[in-house]
Amino acid sequence: MSVTSLYEAADLYDLVHLGPWKGEVEFYLRQARRWGSRALELACGTGRLTVPLAAHGLAITGLDLSPAMLARAQARAAAAGAAVRLVQGDMRDFDLGERFDLIFIPINSLCHLLTRSDVEACFRCVRAHLAPPGRFIIDVFNPSLAILGRDPSRWYEVGEYTDAQGGRVRLTEQNRYDPAAQVNHIVWRFEADDGRRREHRLTMRQFFPQELDALLAYNGFALEAKYGQYGEGEFHSGSNQQLIVARAA
Template identity: 40%
Template sequence: MPTLYDLPSLYDAVVTPGPCEPFYRRLACSTGGPILELACGTGRLTIPLALDGHEVVGLDASYPMIRAARAKADKSRAKVEFVVGDMRRFDLGRSFSMVIVSCNSLAHLRANEDIVECLSRIARHLVPGGLLAFDVVNPNMRDLAQCGNTAERSNTKPDRSFVSGSKELIAYDPVQQVQILKWRFEELGRKIPPVALMRLRAFFPQEMPLRLALVGLELAARYGDFSGGHFTGCSPNQIYVARAARTSRISSLNAHAST
């Protein structure tokens, strides 16, 4: 059974741009070097960043998504390097002034060791003083306790066909902190074959600051929405900006070895 990420045209039809893209584009203006976007999908953020004048690399584990992103970049004449890769294990052999993981994409990493490995890889790819910016959903305990909640989305595809999608929470594992979601789609009244269940990690507010510190990243800011509002328990999102140490680990190790 295909996943939603095997169907980029369907993904683009129901997961449309929102407030996160302008937020990251504004933040990117504060950096003076290359940007890496992990879990870049079909380039919804990567391509606008490139059109803003940034040097951008986009990485995603799904080849169909990367193929669609390359086609969109060619059409818009955006200069972007797209790479198929796993955000837990990537090694691009270069450093970036900023790394972005948008749209709750870290939630696809359900195991603690995978989350730490991804953040460690990010830290290794940042220049001294470089920024990591990412967002995850702020869990609503009432929603997690009421399986069966459904969110509806609809849009018109480029071929003018109308697509509607519904995302239903069918189970939540409180021990593993994993939500199990089911997507259903219809196109002009025709049901589209189902896609595989989606399993997403729920992150609670005390987790991320500790994980960032664990890999040597300093928390610079935490927001509750993409307008930069203060984070509270009722905020819809947890939006983090973290900074790499001003002195690289490699430089510190070399200095220590020479003494």
């Protein structure tokens, strides 16, 4: 079976990511009230977050590499009657010819930049597109040593979902972590009731907390806040996510 990127199977992405997480939209709306509503979402995917934010009045542009993900974002925006500008592009190398009050990379998309030079190229583009006093927001995992240390030959349960036809789909995953590169090589296996099986890969660089703060600092950003959840509770060792608000230093 060929194992292609999850982002070529946008329907399966949406099967698992039904909508915004609890408190996520409200978090970005609070940031927009503080810093302004011209927003750029990097790696916007199928518009899971883009479209609800547009519906709440943000003037939002979404940029993504995958035509399949963008096609679903376009359909989602049309269905909601939301005005969203969608651009196919690479978050490591883009020039949109305008500046934004808020630039954000939600739910772990930064993890698709596998090398330091990729991350630094992205941060350079972000700096060039921020309008003072704009803010840059990153939302990534706080790496879980338990998950990274899993047995790479085993399949682990993720969940069960209902597809558009009402069928049940079971999702399991396998991962092999490369500690030198800090890259987690994940395969998601989707098994439908009728026995049909599809496998897709997700390759995710892990950013350890001190490393991410340093990467931002060395690339010209001042860390303004680091939260551990959308409710803006402080980041701590037990936090599952690193939610950073930074500004150009």
